[in-house]
Amino acid sequence: xxxxxxxxxxxxxxxxxxxxxxxxxxxxxxxxxxxxxxxxxxxxxxxxxxxxxxxxxxxxxxxxxxxxxxxxxxxxxxxxxxxxxxxxxxxxxxxxxxxxxxxxxxxxxxxxxxxxxxxxxxxxxxxxxxxxxxxxxxxxxxxxxxxxxxxxxxxxxxxxxxxxxxxxxxxxxxxxxxxxxxxxxxxxxxxxxxxxxxxxxxxxxxxxxxxxxxxxxxxxxxxxxxxxxxxxxxxxxxxxxxxxxxxxxxxxxxxxxxxxxxxxxxxxxxxxxxxxxxxxxxxxxxxxxxxxxxxxxxxxxxxxxxxxxxxxxxxxxxxxxxxxxxxxxxxxxxxxxxxxxxxxxxxxxxxxxxxxxxxxxxxxxxxxxxxxxxxxxxxxxxxxxxxxxxxxxxxxxxxxxxxxxxxxxxxxxxxxxxxxxxxxxxxxxxxxxxxxxxxxxxxxxxxxxxxxxxxxxxxxxxxxxxxxxxxxxxxxxxxxxxxxxxxxxxxxxxxxxxxxxxxxxxxxxxxxxxxxxxxxx
RNA sequence: GGCGCUAUCGUCUAGCCUGGUCCAGGACGCCGCCCUCUCACGGCGGAAACAGGAGUUCAAAUCUCCUUAGCGCUACCA
Numbered sequence: 001x002x003x004x005x006x007x008x009x010x011x012x013x014x015x016x017x018x019x020x021x022x023x024x025x026x027x028x029x030x031x032x033x034x035x036x037x038x039x040x041x042x043x044x045x046x047x048x049x050x051x052x053x054x055x056x057x058x059x060x061x062x063x064x065x066x067x068x069x070x071x072x073x074x075x076x077x078x079x080x081x082x083x084x085x086x087x088x089x090x091x092x093x094x095x096x097x098x099x100x101x102x103x104x105x106x107x108x109x110x111x112x113x114x115x116x117x118x119x120x121x122x123x124x125x126x127x128x129x130x131x132x133x134x135x136x137x138x139x140x141x142x143x144x145x146x147x148x149x150x151x152x153x154x155x156x157x158x159x160x161x162x163x164x165x166x167x168x169x170x171x172x173x174x175x176x177x178x179x180x181x182x183x184x185x186x187x188x189x190x191x192x193x194x195x196x197x198x199x200x201x202x203x204x205x206x207x208x209x210x211x212x213x214x215x216x217x218x219x220x221x222x223x224x225x226x227x228x229x230x231x232x233x234x235x236x237x238x239x240x241x242x243x244x245x246x247x248x249x250x251x252x253x254x255x256x257x258x259x260x261x262x263x264x265x266x267x268x269x270x271x272x273x274x275x276x277x278x279x280x281x282x283x284x285x286x287x288x289x290x291x292x293x294x295x296x297x298x299x300x301x302x303x304x305x306x307x308x309x310x311x312x313x314x315x316x317x318x319x320x321x322x323x324x325x326x327x328x329x330x331x332x333x334x335x336x337x338x339x340x341x342x343x344x345x346x347x348x349x350x351x352x353x354x355x356x357x358x359x360x361x362x363x364x365x366x367x368x369x370x371x372x373x374x375x376x377x378x379x380x381x382x383x384x385x386x387x388x389x390x391x392x393x394x395x396x397x398x399x400x401x402x403x404x405x406x407x408x409x410x411x412x413x414x415x416x417x418x419x420x421x422x423x424x425x426x427x428x429x430x431x432x433x434x435x436x437x438x439x440x441x442x443x444x445x446x447x448x449x450x451x452x453x454x455x456x457x458x459x460x461x462x463x464x465x466x467x468x469x470x471x472x473x474x475x476x477x478x479x480x481x482x483x484x485x486x487x488x489x490x491x492x493x494x495x496x497x498x499x500x501x502x503x504x505x506x507x508x509x510x511x512x513x514x515x516x517x518x519x520x521x
Numbered sequence: 522g523g524c525g526c527u528a529u530c531g532u533c534u535a536g537c538c539u540g541g542u543c544c545a546g547g548a549c550g551c552c553g554c555c556c557u558c559u560c561a562c563g564g565c566g567g568a569a570a571c572a573g574g575a576g577u578u579c580a581a582a583u584c585u586c587c588u589u590a591g592c593g594c595u596a597c598c599a
Contacts, residue, residue: 001560014599049598114597131595156597173525183524183595191597198599222525222594224588227595245592247525283533283548291535310534317532320549328560328590343523 007039010211011065011072012202015057016047018263018481019064021316022217022247022255029244029309030215031070031297032282036304042209043075045086046202048195052428064264068274070297074209082209094196097204097234098157098189099142110137111148132185133158141167151509153264157190159199159226159233165402167225172213172242173309184225199223200520203230211239219254219314242306245285245313266481270379273341275332276325283324284314294327313354336343347450354477357383358469372468376477381464381486385493388457389414395448401510403505411499414457416509418491419501421458422484423513423514426521431480433472440472442447461490 009030013023027041034041043065045055062077068439074080084090101107110133112120121131138160169177189200196204206214219242231238247255255262259272267277274513275296282300283293286309333341355373363369375381389411400407408416420443430434440458444451459468462475462483475483494500500511514520 012599041561042592046599052598062580105576111598125522130523132523133596154597158597171526177527180523185595188597194596195597197597202599218526219593243526250532254593272590280533285533288535291547293533306539310531310532312527314534315532317549320533323549326562374556460591 002060002492005210005212007034008042008210008212009034009039009215010042010044010206010209012044012046012205013061013065014049014052015054015061016049016052017057018257019061019265021262021264021267021281023061024065024068024070024277025247025284026217026265027065027068027072027242028297028300029286031072032300032304033215033242033306035301036167039212040073040078041071041348043072043077043085043089044209045076046198047086047088048191048197048201050193056429058086060265064268067268068264068278070278072387087196087205090201090205090271091195093208094190094200094204095194098196098200101159101189101230101233102157104233104377105160108138108140109145109148109152110153110158110188111140111457112136112185113154115489130183130185132183133187135186136148138186145456146337154192156188156192158186159189159230161186161187161229163228167382169221169224169228169241171221172240172306173311174243177224179222179225181225183222184229187223187226199226200230203227204232205234206239207231207234213240213242215242215244217246218260219246225434237514244309245311247284248313248315250315250317252313252315254313256371260316260318261481261485262432263481265479266485269346269479269482270485271345272321273326273328276322276328279327279328280324283311283317283320285312289514291402320346350377351477355469358473362469365434370391375465375468376474378464379485380489381462383464385497386453387466388460388490388494389499390453393449393453396450401447401516402510411494412501412505415491415494415499416453417447417457418461418487418494419506419509420447420489420513420517421454422491423520424517425480425484425487427450427478431476433470433476436475457490458487461486 011027011030013019013021027043031041041064043371045058045061047058058076062075065072072078074082074085076083076085079085087094096196098107099316116136116339117133119137125131126136137158157429166178166180169179171177176372187199188197190196205211217325224243228238249255251259253259257263261267262276268274278297279295282295282297287310288295288300288303289305329338343487355376356369359369359372362372379487392410393408393413395407421439424443425436425440428439440454441451446456447454454467455471457472459466462471462478463469510520
């Protein structure tokens with residue numbers, strides 16, 4: 001009798017931004033399952049989107065997942081026999097596999113431009129038809145293809161999908177799922193820049209890396225038929241699928257950074273312990289057989305049972321996470337251990353060397369040194385929201401910003417500024433004091449205000465005090481997650497005191513913003 | 522709009538597969554009391570849920586169907 005193959009799972013983050021808490025959630029379940037079967041976990045970087053992926057993001061993901069203490073067995077940082085583990089280093093593989101599909105007639109070139117696609121999609125949307133690819137280039141005569149090729153027209157490669165019947169998928173948790181083929185369009189496999197899409201890359205890699213089980217978010221269910229088809233085209237065995245529920249915002253939508261802090265790094269900075277965060281994530285959609293709420297990663301692995309996964313999307317409740325974190329601090333640490341945790345967190349010389357240069361020029365007694373920078377070590381800072389709003393704003397320019405027809409109420413103006421800066425900050429690639437300064441100078445100029453007036457509410461929002469260490473340096477030290485968090489908090493506080501940007505005004509503001517600042521990111 | 526997934530206290534969940542032991546158990550949060558030099562911790566107690574409707578059955582939170590709602594997907598993003 002043949003031996004059962006080793007269980008291999010994978011986590012495949014895309015380095016397009018902050019390391020997301022959902023990635024940690026998926027890693028946890030991939031890990032728990034693999035280890036409960038004495039298997040291995042592979043970490044693979046899915047950086048096929050040249051426009052959005054950055055090396056900074058990859059570093060942050062590796063660092064933050066490492067911080068959580070969930071150790072993968074193979075990956076770009078630790079190596080392994082199935083490498084390279086970065087998709088951008090495997091492009092030849094995808095191209096050659098794509099060629100196989102071309103040769104077999106399972107894939108074809110598509111010369112439609114993004115504009116043409118968008119226009120036809122729009123048309124079909126208006127006719128209330130499905131908006132997937134319409135197969136325009138599926139049966140192009142070879143002369144046309146050759147002509148386009150001779151003209152060096154850019155093209156993508158699409159897979160052929162059946163037009164009738166349905167695709168039967170087997171999900172480890174949900175059983176059989178049937179999806180009609182007419183709802184599956186001819187997905188792009190190879191983009192015009194020569195990079196693969198997720199669909200091609202993940203199938204090729206999962207096979208080549210001998211992945212046996214895929215634990216991923218349920219958002220992937222609807223594209224699973226494409227994957228199954230690719231496995232069939234290649235003649236490979238498809239890994240077992242297990243779609244996990246999605247973490248949700250309090251309003252039940254998919255967890256997103258607009259509504260919740262989603263960056264793992266934020267939770268670290270806000271004072272959560274990795275083992276508490278992992279423990280809490282384990283509580284989401286899952287219970288140990290004895291229903292205990294406090295457990296280690298090891299205990300979760302030892303008792304792991306697929307049957308105990310619930311399919312309803314759990315709401316990520318920071319309050320309960322906070323309670324659990326408190327138990328870890330109180331019950332699992334001696335004073336010495338706690339001190340060590342504090343040091344490995346941020347309370348160490350390295351941090352002080354960044355902060356002290358900002359305090360020193362303003363200090364007259366040593367006793368003044370500790371209270372000022374306390375906000376660096378805080379999650380939220382406290383202040384009265386009315387202090388965020390100055391008595392008036394003095395416009396320097398002749399004309400008001402386009403979304404305003406009259407001199408605005410200062411409360412609204414403050415909210416406006418916070419919003420605009422929020423949007424502008426999204427564009428900052430390298431989170432440094434200079435870049436932040438430039439961001440604010442730019443906003444002041446475009447809004448027709450003095451820099452000092454723009455900056456004023458931010459001092460309070462960031463530090464909780466109108467007089468503080470220099471704003472841009474402080475924000476730089478605080479980091480992007482925490483800075484954004486505090487600005488959002490200020491916006492929320494303003495809203496509580498009645499300074500809400502109405503839907504209508506928000507729309508006008510966005511128009512003004514895009515016209516004067518360029519498109520949102 | 523189309524397709525798919527999901528559905529127990531406000532939230533995380535137990536129970537569902539293998540109907541009766543469930544006028545539904547635990548936890549967070551909330552409220553009250555106790556402990557106490559304050560606060561917190563801790564202890565005790567309380568309010569709080571089987572989405573709706575049909576069916577199967579002696580019996581349904583548990584099985585079946587329909588409805589409703591929520592979410593997801595519907596890109597040369599993953």
